[in-house]
Ligand SMILES: [Zn+2]
Ligand SMILES: [Zn+2]
């Protein structure tokens with residue numbers, strides 16, 4: 486089955502390459518191919534669990550037909566649901582929203598005319614939107630391929646890095662927009678704001694707080710917004726101010742690889758954590774994350790918010806599960822029966838008996 490996996494991944498890279506090549510002359514096909522690539526990478530990951538899972542109706546899956554490529558495959562929604570349920574390795578909320586958004590844009594392109602061709606202002610704006618969309622899609626895809634899904638795509642790390650270089654060059658289309666924003670950025674800076682290189686488009690227009698700061702950064706050029714931790718890189722030889730967009734991300738300056746534990750100690754050293762009372766069992770110093778299912782990765786900030794040192798989700802509340810008694814963010818309703826991110830509730834318990 487691994488040859489089928491390799492076929493799908495090679496196709497996915499091929500579509501990505503085409504989406505870059507076609508951007509200027511055939512923006513419509515660039516959009517269509519970019520989304521196809523995203524969907525193929527998600528399916529390839531699903532294929533690693535079981536081949537029948539990428540067939541639209543797994544109960545009717547026929548292996549001979551599958552090997553011939555004669556089957557209707559699952560869409561992004563089904564693929565993600567199966568990855569989440571079967572492999573507990575689905576897309577995070579922000580990844581899902583981004584990929585689903587790209588799917589909707591692809592559908593519009595297939596059915597309606599598009600404005601990205603030509604020399605007019607509308608064409609330029611449309612082109613900028615496409616490039617910003619693709620930069621963001623690639624940001625999340627790259628993070629999956631080199632992070633959570635890295636072991637499944639181990640043979641493709643070099644291809645991923647090469648593609649990263651090509652995708653980053655593509656953001657040159659946003660240069661003009663960035664130039665036009667420079668005066669605004671300078672004025673905002675003068676009022677005390679800070680800007681760093683955008684993790685998605687690379688331009689220095691990503692507005693963040695200063696020194697060690699947890700919050701949502703926003704890029705004025707490409708519109709990318711994400712919770713970030715800004716800090717001086719912990720690698721002493723680097724020590725540059727950087728934005729980090731996840732607990733397992735790399736320093737964009739020196740390549741130092743972070744861990745959620747390191748993120749927590751940066752927050753601790755900088756007094757960003759709310760001091761908790763060890764003697765009070767209700768005063769939690771750690772909780773589970775309902776976004777990434779991290780175990781005890783959520784810490785209380787001095788602002789009163791809760792922050793996941795793995796997926797960087799910022800939440801106002803932590804809830805308690807009626808079944809396991811554990812505390813986590815995004816606590817669903819009816820936890821006694823169906824459980825939380827850390828347990829399967831009474832129903833899961835009965836199933837095991
Ligand atoms: Zn940007
Ligand atoms: Zn560094």
Ligand SMILES: [Zn+2]
Pocket residue numbers: 774775776777778779782793794795796797798
């Ligand atoms: Zn998390």
Ligand SMILES: [Zn+2]
Pocket residue numbers: 806807808809810811820824825826827828829830
């Ligand atoms: Zn629970």
